[in-house]
Amino acid sequence: MVARVLQGVGVGALMVAALSLLLALNLNLGSFTPSPASAEISCSSSRRSPLTTVEEDALGRVKPSGDDYFGTAGEELINEMKADNMEKNLRYLTSQGHMAGTKQDLEQAEYLKKLWLEQGLDQVFLQPYTVQLSHPDLSKPNKDPLDGVDYDDSIPPAFLAFSPAGTIVTNELVYVNYGLYEDFEAVEAAGIKVKGRLVIAKFGQGFRGDKVQNAERFNASGIIIYTDPSDYHPDLEQGGAAYPNSFWLPESGIQRGSIVWHDGDPTTPLYPALVTTPPAAVTPPFNTATLPPSSNTETTPSSTVATPPATVATPLATVATPPATVATPPATVTPPSTTDGMYRVPDEQTDTPRIPAHTLSYNDARKLLVNIGGEEVPPAWRGGLNITYRMGPQLVRPGWTVKLEVHNIKHLVPTYNVIGVIHGSEEPDRYVIYGNHRDSWTFGSCDPSSATAVQMEMVRAYGQLLRNGWRPRRSMVFGSWGAGEYGFFGPWEWVEEYLKVFEMRAVAHLNVDLAIIGTYNMLISATPLLHKIIKEATKRTPAPDPSLGYTTLWEHWSQRLRAASPDLLDYNLASLSEHSPFYQHIGVPTSYMVWEINFEEYNWSDYPLYHTTYEDFDAILPMDPDDETVMLRKMVADLKAEYGDTLQEKGISLAHLDTVVNRFDEVAKTFITHVNNLTDVPLLLARQLNDQLLLLEKCYTNEAGSYLRPHVKNLMFGTSNFNQYEGWLAPGVRDALWEATHCQESCDHHWQVVQHQLSLLQYVINSAVLTMKDIRYI
Template sequence: MQPLSWWVQCLVLRTLPGSLLRRADHQRSDNAYGEEEAAPLRPDRNSPLPMCDSFKPCRKGAFILVTSLTLAVLSVLAMHLFLSIWLSSNHKEENWQRMFVDYIDNNSISNHLQQLTKEPHVAGTTENFKTAEYVESTFRDYGLDAHHKDFDVLLTYPLHRSLVLTQPGHETIELFLNERAVPGDPYSNNSKVMPPFHGYAPSGNASAEVVYANYGRQEDFEKLSQLGATVEGAIVIARYGMIYRGDIVENAARAGAVAVVIYSDPFDYGNNGTQGYYPDSQWLPPSGAQRGSVYRGIGDPLTPGWASESEAERLSVDDPNTMLPRIPSLPISAEDALPILRSLSGPVAPLEWQGTLELSDYKLGRGPGRLNFSYVANQTVRPIRNVFATILGSEEPDRFVLLGNHRDAWAFGAVDPNSGTAALLELARGFGKLLEQGWRPHRTIVLCSWDAEEFGLVGSTEWVEQNSDILNANAVVYMNVDCAVAGPGLNAGASPQLDDLLIETTKQVTDPDDFGQSLYDSWMVSSNKPTPSIGRLGGGDSDFASFLQHAGVPSMDIYFGADYPVYHSIYDNYNWMVKFGDPLFRRHVAITTVWGLLALRLADDAILPMKYENYANELHTYTLSIISRLKEADAPESISCTPLLSALKDLGASISKISQELKAVNQEGMGVHSGPDLGPFYRQRGLNDRLLRAERAFLDSEGIPGYSWYKHLVYGPVSNNNYGSLSFPAIWDSIYEATGSSNDASNSTKWAAVQHQIFRSARAITRASLVLRGKLT
């Protein structure tokens, strides 16, 4: 094989102008050999290239010319090679993203959803294990490495339910306590559906007069006391909405109630009855009832803080550390609530307590209506199954980008959760297609299908508790999609350092309800603010809770539509989805696309796309809210937020420093490394570690007072609403306790507790500041 210079010389001679060749030939006549002018060059008929050997290298002018041209061509080739490598390294991620978007298919998602929702599949049942097998086999069909992990956890199911209404001068009414089949909906006729019940509600019998408690919030029970309605020894009826059902039951127990029934009022779930009901409209039929857990903890109640393996230590069901409810409860329909509320006399409920049942007025009671309440639960330890698919990272296999959705449902669960499961499987299909084309993520991607979320985020929590040390060291982010599609409009919650990434990603995706604009554009319109509305993840209403609030992993939760009326009823099925939720499955495509693009950025970007400036701004806003509340409450002058303000100043300096470092790294182009010099790679990795681990610094080993499992001092649930979220929950809970105290000595102690919580939160901010700075003090 000829050397490269020979081929280049031949190429040059083939293309040189004739005048240059003649000039070179004339120069040859003056050479030392004194030879005559050579014959013009011509190709050899038996050679594909000119007969370059006839051009003798000793003729200096031509040699110099050819050498110069050779070097020029080599320079061009080298530049071309460099540009090719540079363009490839800088645009291959963008190409993979475009390919991924093209792969997502609405028919594929629809087919998955139909398969997943054929049967009701409550956690711990045979039908739910079939959905686990379906997910795992589908992962494998798409070319992904799949496995499952089982845990043995406490679950509960109904054995007996009875509510009988009695009132003087009226016939006894035994309430129906079931949902009725509706015409044109075969799902509502399914005999395998479990009747409405509350997960973890204890068995119990009670016979008592009834009190109406609005939404069952703490302030509602305080209002009842002010209005002279006695709850002690009564059965409470409350309506769903505003707060977590488990907190309704706990608030009633604290007020002295002996049992609770909770119903879905048409005001909240029927659009005041003005548009009809499912299947003619999207609204919950009068017989619809909302199932759900009333457990106020997270994870298996019998193994708080450790994984529920088959041979694990377990608490007794009666142990107060389980946080299981103390009094029995049942969900009922508006149809069953109506005669109960009709049976009440006493003061008329406040105007804001009035619903839209066919009553002249909602009254508080107590009585004369009386309920005979009977419930028997089957409490049993059963296996559950989490399913995973892993795509191993090519350069940082020990860094994990986790995407999750739960699979179990109270009935069919077309919206909650299997719209998200169908999206997860479509993600797997899209990633599988990319793998076929040669893509490998820089960091490892893990797809997670959780079990028993409905009972209390059980599957994800047990797994996080078992893997907390590895997650602490290696988890980059957790991105959750639960009810992927319940209707129009994007909703999102995120750790603040992920805000900009979420915004950038939505600009790449078309609005599924208006192809003329991006998803970001429609999100901006619905937010009606200068920037999109991004919520924070302090509540405990989905599987992100254990990742963020217990393990300190930056997290995100995205979905289309907010509250939807058939939530946790038998009418949340495939038929409702194709009629009202997403008839063409375009919203499913959009949420899957956003989810996947986020994953590709977090798995493949050389520098993690996390910006802590947003976090600092949020923390400053939270601190100002606390200062304002302290002034409102006329707090003692000794109570000061100076520690928080000082810590925030240091945090700002650390963020400025790491931002400068990141800018320098991006300018140096450290995203590509080759050869033995891995220094740039490890500097880059060190910066990324600081970005992903700063969130962990907000954890405190003692956790939130009274709820020590929740370790995050910035984001966590408040004490009287597990769905609610306040920043610095420990501070807000302590302020609530202090402002509710009337005894001077007790009040002084409680205000001191407020200051202690301010100091704790300030120390957490300082820890995050030090992590971002990356140097020892």
């Protein structure tokens, strides 16, 4: 699998670099000296604005056509970036595990800081935050062995982060398919009560934390989640090869991951987990067994599952296998006391799971599933094991029991963002942010190290441009986030700390989490203001494989099958990666991109080895408000299609929403016409027009936050309340509609909430209307 990633890791890297460049470009490239590779570019082109071709009117004034988005800086950047360097970066990053809160993670943070300074960035610093993390109890570890590979003490035993402590011994086990809300409803409809019972669900089709939350919603006592071969090794029963001979998951592979559904440090909601006295750069590891008692530390068990029968000598399943050597404890300073100045919400008040949860391989899950009795599951619920899948709840053998025993440790530890900055020459207070989380549950060859390898090469290439005399118009910020896997802790705390700065000054946020799963085609989600510029970047980027008949990345992306995302671009940002705080909390235009496999050839929910050990207009921003109108009309159309009849029955009209969207359409067209007719743009006017564009999507945020989720401030772009991997337009309205349509009695209040949320949605769209109006005629 690593070889496949190494082979393809450069694919699309130039696209990300091009996109970041277009957002940060400078007018003054005359002083830039191209390398010999780009020396054939004409002198006239090297002196003109990188965002325009030259067209003069009758008065000799330059009118941009928008055809040339690169100039010599773009050509130089493309020539400078090397796939071989990305491969070297990836080999370094995957040389050991680097889970957040460990000494290996800190070592990589220090390495990046030193490297980026050497490569010429203007400013590089470590930004620490003291956050609550969850780790396995190393005195009671599990082992997820790799066949033929020695145990690596930088890899944690298999666990689900933030699963609380608990032991469940029961003779009842309920199969709930993928653990989706509708799956639990189907189980209840079949006459099987979940309340008080242990359930087992498959990974896939949604975020693992939502499965746990659904189990809580239906009052289950605990949940086991396993990787069924139907998603992770579909040709298992036909003798198909697994890793390392293919990318399919071996029978012993266990997925790790966080199960929190409220992103950011759970002990400091809506404010940053600041470190007033930063810890030393490198600190010795502490041993959890000797950690002094602290009100900030909760000792709980590490995740294990064993199922000995009550009276039978042969166990039903045994997962806990102590490794030959004890894994290296998380390397941190002693958890800080309240002298760090930040109030910590008591653990019982945090928005974290309340029932024990554990992860299993399909080899171990088989031993449980074959002993579940009851009716057979529906055909669509069957998995890929050669067994009869049954609903439960009773086990088939009298006297046999399942024992779920969870052992985790919660503690406050520092996590580190590495922040690198290139200062802009003319607008240093406007920031284009490119982010990628650095930590991984294991080696992280795909997630996130494929993207970190790309980020490292981008920084090196930009450093070379700086040495050649180039400088962007706007500042560029590179963020290597800490504790991303736990719930995007690094970027959330950073956004919360710099909230007022980025509310006004952030131009865009470009996020790449795992750059490459396959090399078939790209999947890109973005808020509308970035749609135009993304298309332009792909048109300027060479095709990854010219032998396929494509010249540019645009041709590859737009003409090749996109089974994963039929739309060229969508708005489905959701909460699947580190971009969530930027668009959900402060409304910054945001993009997420990944290279995928051919989904018509392979049918999977996650890539199989996921989280296992096996893994200008002169100076005017090229953003198009018309793309915003397309999104607004889609949002209204979707609401009408799904809820129109129901709303009409309740006397609630969407006509007012239509009206305000029409107003936006009018002012957007007026703005675009105004910009296109300009022949001379003074710097002050350029700043005004750019600010109108920058503030546009930030208008969608509201201080009160989305209904049911006050930490999500964006009322336009959000996340499904039942699957954090799925994006929702108008999340507050949709939350309110779901509650109202599922209400059984005394529902008037719920429909009043729907009306309130519609009013708030109209309000934020109207704010966007006012922002796009000519300032002289508001």
